[in-house]
Amino acid sequence: MxxxxxxxxxxxxxxxxxxxTVDAATRALASAWASAWEEIVDEWSAAVDEAIxxxxxxxxxxxxxxxxxxxxxxLQHTAEQLEELARxxxxxxxxxxxxxADLADEWDRKLIVTQLPDSSVSAVWERTNPKALSxxxxxxxxxxxxxxxxxxxxxxxxxRSTLIRGVAIGQNPLDAADLMLERLHGSFLGxxxxxxxxxxxxxxxxxxxxxxxxxLTVGTDVLDAVMWSxxxxxxxxxxxxxxxxxRFPIDTEGPNDHQCGRCSFIPVTKTWEELGFPGLKEPTxxxxxxxxxxxxxxxxxxxxxxxAERLRRLRSGELDWDAMAVTRRSEAWRDSIGVRPLVA
Ligand SMILES: [Zn+2]
Numbered sequence: 001m002x003x004x005x006x007x008x009x010x011x012x013x014x015x016x017x018x019x020x021t022v023d024a025a026t027r028a029l030a031s032a033w034a035s036a037w038e039e040i041v042d043e044w045s046a047a048v049d050e051a052i053x054x055x056x057x058x059x060x061x062x063x064x065x066x067x068x069x070x071x072x073x074x075l076q077h078t079a080e081q082l083e084e085l086a087r088x089x090x091x092x093x094x095x096x097x098x099x100x101a102d103l104a105d106e107w108d109r110k111l112i113v114t115q116l117p118d119s120s121v122s123a124v125w126e127r128t129n130p131k132a133l134s135x136x137x138x139x140x141x142x143x144x145x146x147x148x149x150x151x152x153x154x155x156x157x158x159x160r161s162t163l164i165r166g167v168a169i170g171q172n173p174l175d176a177a178d179l180m181l182e183r184l185h186g187s188f189l190g191x192x193x194x195x196x197x198x199x200x201x202x203x204x205x206x207x208x209x210x211x212x213x214x215x216l217t218v219g220t221d222v223l224d225a226v227m228w229s230x231x232x233x234x235x236x237x238x239x240x241x242x243x244x245x246x247r248f249p250i251d252t253e254g255p256n257d258h259q260c261g262r263c264s265f266i267p268v269t270k271t272w273e274e275l276g277f278p279g280l281k282e283p284t285x286x287x288x289x290x291x292x293x294x295x296x297x298x299x300x301x302x303x304x305x306x307x308a309e310r311l312r313r314l315r316s317g318e319l320d321w322d323a324m325a326v327t328r329r330s331e332a333w334r335d336s337i338g339v340r341p342l343v344a
Contacts, residue, residue, distance in 0.1 A: 002285035006114040011266050014107035018207055025199045028092045033192040036081045043074040048180045052173045059166025082152035089195045090148050094141045097206050101133040104210035115269040117280050128217045140206040147198045155191040162187040212253045215267050223250045226265040232293045234301045239339040242324035244290030258336045291321050
């Protein structure tokens with residue numbers, strides 16, 4: 001019967017399960033970084049006080065500041081904390097990749113079952129080869145390791161340059177000290193931000209790859225396609241709306257939505273007749289595509305999503321839905337779609 005309300009409900013639940021897992025990991029990262037800062041904040045505070053004490057109206061020069069006793073100690077201790085954080089971050093992100101891969105596999109099958117007349121059908125499907133999922137886990141683990149390895153050195157350099165750059169001491173050394181400590185904290189947290197991006201990107205990729213593996217195992221005997229599904233709201237961008245409801249071959253890995261995108265692929269089964277249930281009356285598919293959904297929104301919501309000029313062009317026929325999204329290629333990341341800029 002293809003995709004229906006139950007499928008959409010389950011797809012949403014799958015996304016929540018994924019988000020819960022990723023959120024738990026990023027919360028653990030944030031808490032590890034907060035504890036690490038607690039460990040070093042007093043040393044940095046002492047280092048800043050020492051630097052201001054050395055001052056002759058301005059922040060000390062590069063040489064003296066790097067030789068200052070407190071600053072040396074703070075930098076060194078920070079480097080140790082960063083090494084430890086990298087180890088912890090790695091363990092947090094890769095700790096339950098296998099659980100995540102299994103979860104993706106499980107959810108994909110649930111989405112397929114919602115489209116079939118009898119859930120007992122699923123009993124005959126082949127299980128996804130655990131080795132294939134292990135390969136995904138291994139690949140992701142290596143990727144996370146190679147991304148987190150350079151973080152301590154990079155972060156150490158950032159802290160050092162923040163220290164050297166200094167702060168205007170001016171009239172009130174206490175204010176200057178507060179400001180400097182704030183900057184050092186900000187520099188330190190840059191590493192957390194990077195770790196969070198790695199967690200989100202890599203965990204999501206493992207999820208996507210596992211879903212593809214699951215669909216390949218179920219195969220084209222059962223599946224007709226995968227369908228791009230966006231979470232449609234007043235905040236969804238025109239590109240995601242344009243892609244919503246479009247179909248691809250089942251071996252497609254994706255969807256290639258943009259960073260922080262919330263799209264997913266829904267497996268779409270063949271018709272009941274094709275599947276060998278000729279006697280049963282198949283309910284019609286009820287999926288509302290992004291374009292159909294958009295047409296039912298108020299003028300205000302439509303304008304908020306599109307912007308005035310894009311909406312005008314869409315209504316006048318100058319702009320077509322098919323031209324709404326454009327694929328961007330990136331060295332640093334996978335291909336991703338975005339909203340095609342308006343050309344005057
Ligand atoms: Zn979007």
